[in-house]
Amino acid sequence: MTVVGEQLQPTLFERSRPGRGGDKIPHPPKDALDRIPAAARRVTPPALPELNEPEVVRHYTNLSQLNYAIDTGFYPLGSCTMKFNPKLNEWAARLPGFASLHPLAPDSVAQGTLQLLWELEGILAEVSGMKAVSLQPAAGAQGELCGILMIRAYHRSRGDTERDEVLVPDSSHGTNPATASMAGFKTITIPSAADGGVDVEAFEAALGPRTAAVMITNPSTLGLFEQRIGHLLEHVHAAGALAYMDGANLNAILGRFKPGEAGFDVMHFNVHKTFSTPHGGGGPGAGPVGVGETLLPFLPSPRVLRADDGTFRLEVVGERPTSIGRLRSFVGNTGVLVRAYAYLRAHGGTGLKQVSDDAVLAANYLRKRVGEAYDIPFDRACKHEFVASAAGIKKRTGVRTLDIAKRLIDHGYHPPTIYFPLTVEEGMLIEPTETESVETLDAFADALIAIAAECESDPELVKSAPHDAPVGRLDEATAARQPNLRWRPMAGAEMPCPD
Ligand SMILES: *Cc1c(COP(=O)(O)O)cnc(C)c1O
Numbered sequence: 001m002t003v004v005g006e007q008l009q010p011t012l013f014e015r016s017r018p019g020r021g022g023d024k025i026p027h028p029p030k031d032a033l034d035r036i037p038a039a040a041r042r043v044t045p046p047a048l049p050e051l052n053e054p055e056v057v058r059h060y061t062n063l064s065q066l067n068y069a070i071d072t073g074f075y076p077l078g079s080c081t082m083k084f085n086p087k088l089n090e091w092a093a094r095l096p097g098f099a100s101l102h103p104l105a106p107d108s109v110a111q112g113t114l115q116l117l118w119e120l121e122g123i124l125a126e127v128s129g130m131k132a133v134s135l136q137p138a139a140g141a142q143g144e145l146c147g148i149l150m151i152r153a154y155h156r157s158r159g160d161t162e163r164d165e166v167l168v169p170d171s172s173h174g175t176n177p178a179t180a181s182m183a184g185f186k187t188i189t190i191p192s193a194a195d196g197g198v199d200v201e202a203f204e205a206a207l208g209p210r211t212a213a214v215m216i217t218n219p220s221t222l223g224l225f226e227q228r229i230g231h232l233l234e235h236v237h238a239a240g241a242l243a244y245m246d247g248a249n250l251n252a253i254l255g256r257f258k259p260g261e262a263g264f265d266v267m268h269f270n271v272h273k274t275f276s277t278p279h280g281g282g283g284p285g286a287g288p289v290g291v292g293e294t295l296l297p298f299l300p301s302p303r304v305l306r307a308d309d310g311t312f313r314l315e316v317v318g319e320r321p322t323s324i325g326r327l328r329s330f331v332g333n334t335g336v337l338v339r340a341y342a343y344l345r346a347h348g349g350t351g352l353k354q355v356s357d358d359a360v361l362a363a364n365y366l367r368k369r370v371g372e373a374y375d376i377p378f379d380r381a382c383k384h385e386f387v388a389s390a391a392g393i394k395k396r397t398g399v400r401t402l403d404i405a406k407r408l409i410d411h412g413y414h415p416p417t418i419y420f421p422l423t424v425e426e427g428m429l430i431e432p433t434e435t436e437s438v439e440t441l442d443a444f445a446d447a448l449i450a451i452a453a454e455c456e457s458d459p460e461l462v463k464s465a466p467h468d469a470p471v472g473r474l475d476e477a478t479a480a481r482q483p484n485l486r487w488r489p490m491a492g493a494e495m496p497c498p499d
Contacts, residue, residue, distance in 0.1 A: 008066075008470050011487055012059055016049035066470055068414045074440050078385045078417040078429025079173070079221055081251040081273040081359075085339070089276045092342040093335045103330040107313040114312035117331060118304045120341045121288075124269060127344075127352065128247070129258025130290030134299045135332045140248055142327060143268025143287030144179040144215070149324045150266060150291065150298040151213045151242045152183055157298075157322070163212035163241070169198050171222055171421040176215045176246060185212055192423055196224045196378040203232060207239040216264075217246035219253065221421040221429070223363065223385035224378060233263035242266065242294065250274045251433070252360055252383035255353030259290075266291045275340035286336040297322035304331065358434035359384040362441060366432050369445035373452035377424055385431035387424050390455075394426050399455040399462050401426040406473065407454065407465035411447040 033041070051059075068075075075083040093099065101113055121133040137143040148166065155163050166180035169190045177187040188206050193199040198216070207214075214236050218226045226232070236243045245259045245267035251274050259267045271277060272285030279285075291299060301323040302315035314331065347355060360383055367376060367386040375389040390401045405415030405428070417429040432441055454462050466472060 009059065009062060012049040012051060012056065013487060015051055015055060015059070018050060020050045021052055073413065074432075074436060074444055075414050076416040076430045076432060076444060077414065078223070078387075078431040079248065079420065080279055080417070081249070081270075081384065081431060081433060082276060082279050083433060084435040085276050085278050086343065086346070088346065089339040089342040093338045095338075098334065098338050101334075103334075107311075111312055113334065114304055114314070116341050117334070117337060118306055118312055120337055120344070121304065123341070123344050124288055125260075125290060127254065127258070128250075128267060128269070128290045129260030129262070130267065131260070131292050131296055132299060133288050133290045134303065135286065135288045135337055136300045136327050137268065137287040137289060138328050138333055139285045140246070140268050140270040140273070140287040141175040141179065143270075143289045144175055144244070144246065145182055146287075146289050146300055146324070146327055147244050147266040147268060147291075147295075148179050148183040148185070148213060148215075150289075150295045151244065152185075153298045153322070153324050154242065154295055155212055160240070163210055165206075165210045166212055167203065167206050167214040167241075169216065169220070171196070171220050171423050172215065172217055173221060173246065173248065176217075180213075180215070192222075195380070196220065196222045197226055197228060198232060200228055200231065204235055207235055207241065209240065211236075211239055211241040213242050213244050215244045215246060217249060218257075218259070219249045219383035221249075222378060222387050222424070223249075223252075223382040223429070223431075224380070225253075225257075225383055229262055237263070248273055249384065252356055252385075254356040255349060256356055260292055264292070266295050271336055271340045276343035277336045277339045284333045284336055286333045286340070288332075288337075298324050300324055300327050302326070302331065355434050356384070359432075362432040362434060362436060363430075365438070366430060366441050366445060369442065370430065370448055372445075373449040374428075377427075384433070385429055387421070388428050388430060389424055390426040390428070393452060393455050397455045397459045399459050401428055403462045403465060404428075404448075404451050404455070407451050407462045408447060409466040410468045411451065413444060413447055 029035075070083045077083065097112055101110055107114060117135055121135060124133045125131065134146070137146045155161070164184075164186055165188050166185040167188045167190055168176045168180065169192060171192055177189070180187045190203050190206060191199045197220070214232075216226060216229070216232070218229060220226060233243050242265040243263060245264040247259065247267045248270045250269060266289060268287045268289050269275070270285065270287060272279050277285060289299075297320070301317070301320060303320070304312060305315055306312050344352070363382050363384050363386055367382055367388075370376070370388050371379075375392050377387055377389050390399070390404055393404075394400050401418050405418050408415045416431075419427060420429055421427065451462060464473070
């Protein structure tokens with residue numbers, strides 16, 4: 001790793017000095033130690049760094065400033081949608097009635113949370129055109145697994161045991177084939193047509209008595225609406241298979257396209273992509289699943305039930321024998337679901353449609369601007385995101401998309417998603433979202449266009465970027481193969497702190 005700036009600081013352990021910091025417990029009882037049984041007392045002091053309070057505060061605050069964040073800059077990452085989260089939803093999730101509720105609290109003292117979950121299921125069913133929703137899966141990937149396990153249970157329940165294949169387009173997210181194989185199916189990859197949609201001929205040829213399910217992302221990971229969706233789903237059902245929709249890109253179609261009404265049998269929502277929740281840091285998220293009539297009996301347990309007297313309760317174990325069972329602890333990641341509820345209620349039906357319309361408008365505007373300097377492989381109206389490519393730039397100058405992404409850091413931006421989907425050469429997947437102003441979109445487009453000019457005039461400058469970041473180009477192969485993820489104490493004379 002090349003450290004090019006001064007901003008990377010020593011660790012707290014390296015800053016530690018024996019005796020610094022002092023006693024933090026005010027007025028401990030004189031016999032405090034005697035009250036702890038001898039067998040439970042430490043023999044040696046813990047190897048904690050010793051610093052005064054301002055040093056600790058400055059250390060963490062300075063580290064936080066090295067992080068690129070949506071609160072300080074534009075975030076063009078594709079296939080992710082939710083980047084700016086309304087602060088109001090953070091407030092809602094922190095309300096003590098939700099945040100402090102014990103997950104094992106009896107139903108009688110959890111009525112408010114159960115009601116919120118029940119109502120959220122209803123809103124998501126309305127948004128998607130599905131019959132019912134389970135909030136349990138912890139993420140989109142687990143929602144997929146849940147959906148495919150339900151499809152497996154459906155075929156088995158009919159004694160249809162020959163279906164061992166799942167069809168997945170080649171532009172799909174890696175979690176789709178991973179899900180199919182975790183559920184015991186063979187993945188059949190379907191190529192894309194020239195327009196970016198599913199190749200209908202290949203799709204129909206692959207469908208047959210062995211097809212258990214097809215998994216379709218709509219809009220696709222290329223940001224394109226699957227225009228032949230009605231036709232594809234008719235063929236799926238005619239073949240006796242069921243249709244799964246990967247709903248990661250739902251942001252683009254709210255109030256305009258309901259997967260349940262279009263004929264999908266099951267889908268997942270990425271609540272942390274579409275309906276608030278900070279997306280960075282790898283979680284937690286939530287991946288509720290919605291089902292149509294066919295898969296209703298197989299929904300995971302426990303469901304949230306509403307009695308005739310208006311009270312709520314969780315299904316008890318074994319109450320619904322057709323269920324595929326439990327996927328995770330308790331009822332899901334509740335804090336994430338509270339944010340989703342707040343977001344959905346704040347926007348309402350017409351507000352959600354406006355979200356999608358604005359997201360699509362912003363993406364198409366940016367697509368046109370970025371197209372001034374980059375290849376746009378599918379030059380038709382996109383949904384909430386679009387793919388640009390540096391294939392032409394690479395051919396002329398040798399500069400790759402990875403280099404351009406790194407150079408964006410010098411221009412003050414977080415890079416977009418790169419080399420995904422895998423089907424586009426030197427691709428960048430750019431998703432601005434509905435929350436950004438036209439001035440922000442223009443400034444980002446100007447930066448990308450300026451970098452395209454740098455590729456022609458000074459390719460080495462771009463290839464060796466970033467130049468202004470605290471850390472230069474990483475050796476990604478070594479980082480992946482031999483990750484060094486923890487601090488280890490220094491030895492001997494190097495060691496400034498007691499062990
Ligand atoms: C993000 C994503 C997933 C996986 O969802 P997680 O919530 O990250 O598990 C699946 N498919 C697509 C298209 C995605 O963008």
